[in-house]
Every structure is written in C-alpha cells, then in structure tokens.
Amino acid sequence: MSKLPPYATTGQRIWHYSFLVICGLIFFFLIFPIIVIVPLSFNAQPYFTFTPEMLALDPAGFSTEHYQKFFNDADWQRALWNSISIAPMATFLAVSLGTLAAVGLSQSHVPFRGTIMALLISPMIVPLIISATGMYFFYSQIGIQGTYWGVVLAHTVLGIPFVIITVTATLVGFDHSLTRAAANMGAGPVRTFFKIQMPLILPGVISGGLFAFITSFDEVVVTKFVGSASQTTLPWRMFTGLREQISPTILAVATILVGISIALLTVLELLRRRSERLRGITPS
Amino acid sequence: MSDATANGPVLAADGTPLKKSLQRSLRHKKFRALMLIAPLLAFVLVTFVAPIGAMLLRSVENQIVPDTLPRTVVALADWDATSGELPDEAAFAALAADLAEAFDNKTHVKLAIRLNYESPGMTSLFKKTGKAAARRFDPDQPYRQQFIDLRPEWGEVEIWQLLKTYSSRYTNGYFVNAIDMQKTPDGLVMKPDGQRVYMASMLRTLGLTLVITLLCLTIGYPIAFLLANLPMSKANLLMILVLLPFWTSLLVRTSAWKVLLQQQGVVNDVLVWLGVLADDSRLELINNQTGTIITMTHILLPFMILPLYSVMKGIPPYYVRAAKSLGATNWTAFWRVYFPQSIPGIGAGAILVFILSVGYYITPELVGGRSGKFISNWIADFVLKSPNWGLAAALGAILLALVMVLYVLYDKIVGIDNVKLG
Numbered sequence: 001m002s003k004l005p006p007y008a009t010t011g012q013r014i015w016h017y018s019f020l021v022i023c024g025l026i027f028f029f030l031i032f033p034i035i036v037i038v039p040l041s042f043n044a045q046p047y048f049t050f051t052p053e054m055l056a057l058d059p060a061g062f063s064t065e066h067y068q069k070f071f072n073d074a075d076w077q078r079a080l081w082n083s084i085s086i087a088p089m090a091t092f093l094a095v096s097l098g099t100l101a102a103v104g105l106s107q108s109h110v111p112f113r114g115t116i117m118a119l120l121i122s123p124m125i126v127p128l129i130i131s132a133t134g135m136y137f138f139y140s141q142i143g144i145q146g147t148y149w150g151v152v153l154a155h156t157v158l159g160i161p162f163v164i165i166t167v168t169a170t171l172v173g174f175d176h177s178l179t180r181a182a183a184n185m186g187a188g189p190v191r192t193f194f195k196i197q198m199p200l201i202l203p204g205v206i207s208g209g210l211f212a213f214i215t216s217f218d219e220v221v222v223t224k225f226v227g228s229a230s231q232t233t234l235p236w237r238m239f240t241g242l243r244e245q246i247s248p249t250i251l252a253v254a255t256i257l258v259g260i261s262i263a264l265l266t267v268l269e270l271l272r273r274r275s276e277r278l279r280g281i282t283p284s
Numbered sequence: 285m286s287d288a289t290a291n292g293p294v295l296a297a298d299g300t301p302l303k304k305s306l307q308r309s310l311r312h313k314k315f316r317a318l319m320l321i322a323p324l325l326a327f328v329l330v331t332f333v334a335p336i337g338a339m340l341l342r343s344v345e346n347q348i349v350p351d352t353l354p355r356t357v358v359a360l361a362d363w364d365a366t367s368g369e370l371p372d373e374a375a376f377a378a379l380a381a382d383l384a385e386a387f388d389n390k391t392h393v394k395l396a397i398r399l400n401y402e403s404p405g406m407t408s409l410f411k412k413t414g415k416a417a418a419r420r421f422d423p424d425q426p427y428r429q430q431f432i433d434l435r436p437e438w439g440e441v442e443i444w445q446l447l448k449t450y451s452s453r454y455t456n457g458y459f460v461n462a463i464d465m466q467k468t469p470d471g472l473v474m475k476p477d478g479q480r481v482y483m484a485s486m487l488r489t490l491g492l493t494l495v496i497t498l499l500c501l502t503i504g505y506p507i508a509f510l511l512a513n514l515p516m517s518k519a520n521l522l523m524i525l526v527l528l529p530f531w532t533s534l535l536v537r538t539s540a541w542k543v544l545l546q547q548q549g550v551v552n553d554v555l556v557w558l559g560v561l562a563d564d565s566r567l568e569l570i571n572n573q574t575g576t577i578i579t580m581t582h583i584l585l586p587f588m589i590l591p592l593y594s595v596m597k598g599i600p601p602y603y604v605r606a607a608k609s610l611g612a613t614n615w616t617a618f619w620r621v622y623f624p625q626s627i628p629g630i631g632a633g634a635i636l637v638f639i640l641s642v643g644y645y646i647t648p649e650l651v652g653g654r655s656g657k658f659i660s661n662w663i664a665d666f667v668l669k670s671p672n673w674g675l676a677a678a679l680g681a682i683l684l685a686l687v688m689v690l691y692v693l694y695d696k697i698v699g700i701d702n703v704k705l706g
Contacts, residue, residue, distance in 0.1 A: 036540065135331075
C-alpha cells in the first residue's frame with residue numbers, strides 16, 4: 001500500500017484509512033482466536049471466559065492447574081506419547097520416499113510426468129473422510145487396521161504431497177551441471193546425491209518434512225478410522241474431549257500446540273531467509 | 285569427423301552409431317528416473333489408491349444376497365416381478381433350503397442387516413424365519429403355506445420383489461439410495477418426502493461451502509492486496525499473522541472458536557458489556573450453521589490469501605499507474621485494470637477453498653450441531669456408528685466425483701506443478 005500522495009482529496013484519505021481499518025479488523029479476526037486461548041488456559045476457574053480477577057490482573061485469578069492436569073493425567077500422557085511416536089516415523093518415511101521420487105520427477109525426460117504428479121498430489125486433494133473410509137475398508141482386509149503401522153502408513157501417504165511439492169520446487173533452481181561435474185570427477189550416483197545434491201536442496205527437504213510432520217501431528221479423521229483406541233493421538237483426544245465434556249485442560253493443550261506451531265513457523269522463516277540470502281535477494 | 289560423415293553414420297567412442305547411442309542413453313535416463321519414482325509410486329498405489337478403489341467397489345458390491353441365497357436367486361430368475369403374483373412353490377422350497385443352511389453358518393444375520401438397509405423390518409423377518417427354517421419346515425406340506433403361516437409378510441409380493449431386485453452380484457442400489465430414490469419393479473421413483481435426507485444434506489454442504497468460499501474471498505482479497513502492495517519488510521511481518529493460523533492445529537482453532545462462541549463465551553460477554561445485547565438475549569453462535577461458517581471461514585482463510593497474494597505479487601504496478609495517468613479514477617483503475625489481472629488468483633484460491641471445505645468433517649462435527657452437518661458427517665456415521673458401508677461408499681463416491689471435477693479444473697487453471705506452500 002503506497003503512501004498517500006500529498007495531493008489526495010478528502011474522499012481518498014477517508015477511503016485509504018478505512019481500508020487500513022478494515023484490514024486491521026481482518027488481521028484481528030485471524031489472530032485473535034489463537035491469542036485469546038493463551039490467557040484463558042491459565043484461568044484459575046473452570047470457566048471459558050475472563051473472570052473479573054483475570055481482568056484485574058490479580059495473580060489469584062491465574063493458575064497452572066490445567067497444565068498440571070495435562071501432565072499428570074494418564075490418558076493425556078498416553079495420547080501425547082502416541083503422537084510423538086507416530087509423527088516422526090511417518091515424517092521419516094514421507095521424506096525419504098518423497099525426496100527420492102522428487103529427484104526422479106525433476107529429471108528432464110520422465111514419461112507420464114503429469115499423470116504421476118497428479119497421482120502423488122491426490123492425497124492432499126481427496127477429502128480426508130473419503131481417504132479414511134477407503135483405508136478403513138482396505139486396511140481391515142489386509143489386517144493392519146487398528147495397528148501402529150497402519151496409522152503410520154496412512155499418515156505417511158498424507159504427508160507425501162507436501163514433500164513432493166516443496167522438494168520439486170527447490171529442484172527447479174538446481175544446476176544439474178554440478179552433478180555432472182561430480183560424476184566427471186569419479187563420484188558414484190549415491191555419493192553425488194549425498195555430497196552435492198542433498199546439501200543444496202536441504203531447505204526444501206526440511207520444509208517438506210515440517211509439513212509432513214504437522215500433517216501427521218494434526219491429523220484426526222484418518223487416525224480415528226485407521227487406528228484403534230490404543231493409538232489415540234493428542235488431537236484425537238482433543239476431539240473426544242471437545243465432543244463430550246469440554247474441560248479447560250483442552251485449552252492448556254491447545255496453548256502448548258500453539259507454541260509448537262510458532263517454533264515450526266520460526267524454523268521455516270529462518271530457512272526462507274537463508275535461501276533468499278544465498279540467492280542474493282535481501283528483504284528491502 | 286569429416287571422414288566419418290563421408291563414410292557413413294557418425295560413430296560414438298565405442299563404435300556404435302551416435303544416433304543409437306544417444307537413444308540408448310535417453311532410454312537409460314528415463315529408466316533411471318522411473319526407478320527413483322517407482323518406490324513411492326508403489327507405496328501410494330498400495331496405501332492410498334487401493335483403499336479408494338476398495339471404497340468404490342464397495343459402493344456397488346452386493347455379494348451377500350446371491351452368496352447366502354444361491355438357490356432362491358436361481359428360482360426367482362424366471363419369476364416376473366411385475367405380475368403381482370407370488371412366486372411358485374419351487375421358490376419357497378429354495379428359500380427354505382437356503383435359510384436352513386444360512387442359519388447353520390450364521391450368515392442369515394448379515395443377510396438380514398443387508399436387506400434391512402432397503403426396507404426396515406427385514407431383520408426380524410429373516411432372523412425369525414431362519415430359525416424356523418432350520419428346525420421345523422415339513423417337507424411334505426406346501427412350503428408357501430408354511431411360510432405364510434409363520435410370518436404373513438411372506439404372502440406379500442413386495443418382499444419377493446425386493447429379493448429379486450437385490451439378487452444380482454453388483455447393484456446400483458446404494459447410489460439410488462444416496463440420491464434419495466428407491467427401486468421398485470416399475471423403475472426408479474423418488475422416496476417419500478420425509479425420507480429425502482441425503483440430497484438435502486449434499487445441497488446444504490454445497491450451499492455452506494459456497495458461502496464459506498465467498499466469505500473467504502471477500503475478506504481475503506483486501507488482505508492479499510495490502511500484503512502485495514506493502515514494502516517487503518512490512519509485508520513479511522504481517523504475513524506472520526496469516527501464516528500462524530495456517531500452521532496452528534485445526535483442533536486448536538476449532539476449540540478456540542468453540543470456547544469463544546459459547547453463550548457464556550468471550551464474544552457474547554463482550555457484546556453484552558458493550559450494551560449491544562441484553563444479558564438474557566445472548567446469541568446462539570455455536571452448534572448451528574453460524575458456528576460452522578465462522579469457524580471454517582477462519583480456518584480456510586489462509587488458503588485463499590496465499591494464492592491470491594502470489595498472483596498479485598506478479599502484477600506489474602505500471603498498468604495501474606498508466607491507467608491513472610490517462611485519467612482513470614482510483615476505482616476505475618482498480619476495477620478495469622488491476623482486478624482482471626488478479627482473476628487467476630481468485631480462481632486458484634476459490635477452487636482450493638471449495639475443494640478443502642466440501643469434504644470437511646472435524647469442524648462441522650464439533651461446532652455444526654444438527655443444522656451445520658456436512659455430507660462427510662453422514663459418511664462417518666455410516667462407517668462407524670450405524671454401519672451401512674455400501675451407502676457410506678456411495679455417498680463418498682459422489683463427493684469424490686465432485687472433488688475430482690474441481691481438481692481437474694484447478695489443474696487446468698493453476699497447474700499442479702505451480703501449487704505453492706507457505
């Protein structure tokens with residue numbers, strides 16, 4: 001939004017400032033629900049609104065009770081543990097298979113490239129409820145419904161489109177003469193990949209991995225269909241909690257998850273800055 | 285080199301013709317690329333494509349009736365369902381034999397459940413008759429009379445018509461049901477008014493999705509415009525306000541809205557405090573369509589802003605300047621020059637939001653109540669709560685077809701390769 005020129009008419013001034021106010025309100029709408037749960041999660045009362053003590057910033061109005069409940073409750077802890085054991089495995093599988101395929105896809109002569117690409121991206125597009133229903137039927141038939149590996153495989157396939165998209169995007173700017181030079185100097189394809197190509201496309205691989213991780217870590221629908229009660233993950237536990245008796249512990253969990261998203265966002269932002277710096281573009 | 289061209293084809297270092305050698309190297313390259321893709325392709329085929337196929341198959345599969353009642357199916361083949369008369373004695377005898385066997389194998393319960401989808405009351409009819417068939421049908425008496433004595437329903441033509449309709453191995457019955465029609469011997473007819481739930485739900489899903497898409501567009505457009513026209517450093521800072529919700533867990537955002545929109549929640553509290561509302565007339569913002577619309581607009585807004593932003597970023601500023609210098613007002617310059625150039629972004633964002641929204645399950649389930657229920661919630665209920673897998677699969681197939689049409693459209697407008705994240 002360029003600055004108002006000095007010769008702007010009153011009407012233009014009013015329009016300019018009301019536009020900024022409208023944008024401010026929309027930003028408020030975007031960020032308010034996420035910010036507001038943070039103080040609410042420290043509420044000493046089991047209510048979901050600000051108590052008079054909280055508004056007066058009286059320390060008695062705040063407590064970490066709901067956090068203690070989260071860390072001492074066996075159900076929540078099992079859910080947390082399940083999430084922590086499923087998401088990294090799914091991320092690892094998605095990143096290794098996805099990066100390999102993305103390297104293949106970005107070569108110059110790939111037959112049926114469009115079709116393959118559309119197929120690999122489709123888990124992102126097909127509604128989760130349909131994937132979940134299909135997986136529920138098929139995984140039961142092959143006997144992995146309700147197992148750890150069933151959930152991991154399902155999460156892997158949901159994360160793959162993100163890895164493919166980010167890694168192929170990074171490979172667009174990759175100079176293939178570097179791999180030829182490495183081969184020329186006697187490096188085998190595997191060594192060339194790990195020593196030359198991998199370090200250069202690493203930012204894309206990491207951000208693809210973060211997407212795959214968050215997809216798995218957040219996923220409820222497929223987990224609910226493919227998993228059994230012993231695979232209850234954190235979001236699944238939240239879902240159950242929200243549907244039955246909503247307890248303030250959920251707000252404490254939500255706040256912790258917001259913290260995790262801020263950490264992930266920071267990592268991504270740092271990666272983006274790094275790649276911009278390497279390309280010689282600095283934010284003006 | 286000139287010698288080689290004079291004496292024949294150009295040769296590569298190992299003595300083969302260059303053309304052949306190049307072709308071989310190209311083949312080799314293609315093969316290597318495919319080998320790199322192959323593991324993932326196989327993985328996706330097994331863990332994703334096969335399940336979708338399994339679901340589609342289940343939407344037309346009807347093995348239970350012919351498998352459980354093989355003799356009856358054969359006996360009914362020649363019976364004219366439109367004649368209005370009961371089938372002959374042979375059909376009754378076949379049914380008695382089939383049911384006796386089914387009862388021994390315990391398969392009559394599955395059959396009863398399957399037929400109960402089509403006509404309520406079949407469960408008890410088949411369970412009772414199956415039990416009787418296993419014990420006390422007298423082979424010397426006419427079977428027809430014994431059946432009718434046992435349960436008078438067996439004297440009704442409709443039951444037999446139903447059996448004949450569902451005697452084939454594959455059926456379009458679930459799809460017919462999913463579009464609120466029913467099969468009769470005279471062809472397809474609409475169900476009675478009170479029972480047309482699925483099409484109504486599908487239309488409501490589409491309606492709500494359209495409202496959400498339009499809302500996202502209306503409030504996403506100014507934000508994308510602002511971000512695209514601010515200097516980079518400021519835009520990057522404000523971008524965080526868009527990206528943080530994008531990266532925050534869906535469940536977190538849904539629970540936040542669930543808490544905020546309650547009758548005793550923050551939004552109602554603020555409105556009461558401001559004096560807009562009286563304390564006893566707090567708004568019902570949750571567990572209805574309003575809840576679904578507000579929450580899903582918030583959740584999907586980043587998916588509208590990001591593609592719009594990337595298109596607007598590429599619009600050169602001098603067209604608008606040129607229009608203004610030629611005498612256009614701000615509005616004309618925007619509407620006639622800037623807006624048409626941003627339409628690809630509108631297309632990309634709107635289709636993306638529509639595709640994501642039409643299949644939503646979690647949010648409508650948690651904040652939608654009864655009136656904000658999407659078609660996905662029906663599918664989930666038919667898989668987990670009151671199993672009717674065939675109907676769930678048929679509803680899923682219809683939804684999938686809709687999404688696929690939009691996916692192809694998206695591919696044509698934006699191109700799958702051009703999808704950007706973050």
